[in-house]
Amino acid sequence: MTENKPKTQYAPSSSPASSGGIPTPSDDGPKKFSGPKSHFNPPEKEIPDAATLRDQWRYAIRQYSRWYSHAWGTAILAGTAFFALGWIIKGENPIPSFNSNNPSSSQNNKDNNTPQ
Numbered sequence: 088m089t090e091n092k093p094k095t096q097y098a099p100s101s102s103p104a105s106s107g108g109i110p111t112p113s114d115d116g117p118k119k120f121s122g123p124k125s126h127f128n129p130p131e132k133e134i135p136d137a138a139t140l141r142d143q144w145r146y147a148i149r150q151y152s153r154w155y156s157h158a159w160g161t162a163i164l165a166g167t168a169f170f171a172l173g174w175i176i177k178g179e180n181p182i183p184s185f186n187s188n189n190p191s192s193s194q195n196n197k198d199n200n201t202p203q
Contacts, residue, residue, distance in 0.1 A: 170182075
């Protein structure tokens with residue numbers, strides 16, 4: 088019987104393009120860092136003027152208001168969808184307190200106390 092050796096899917100090489108885009112530990116490529124890490128949005132060196140701060144504050148309030156209203160809209164929509172799903176599954180109103188078919192508890196007491 089012969090022993091089958093598994094074949095590798097790619098041959099090791101020094102370039103990441105030929106090895107399926109997976110860089111090897113010895114491959115430095117374009118990832119050489121020669122200086123301090125630069126920020127994409129560096130912090131400001133001085134306090135911005137009042138107009139800039141006002142605009143940033145208004146933008147933040149607008150964003151928060153938008154997220155808040157989206158959250159409430161989603162919650163209302165989900166509640167309505169679950170109520171409708173319960174109605175479909177049960178075949179009637181899924182909330183028992185809203186069921187108008189059952190007589191009230193005081194009506195049941197009157198019926199039980201009447202002589203027969």
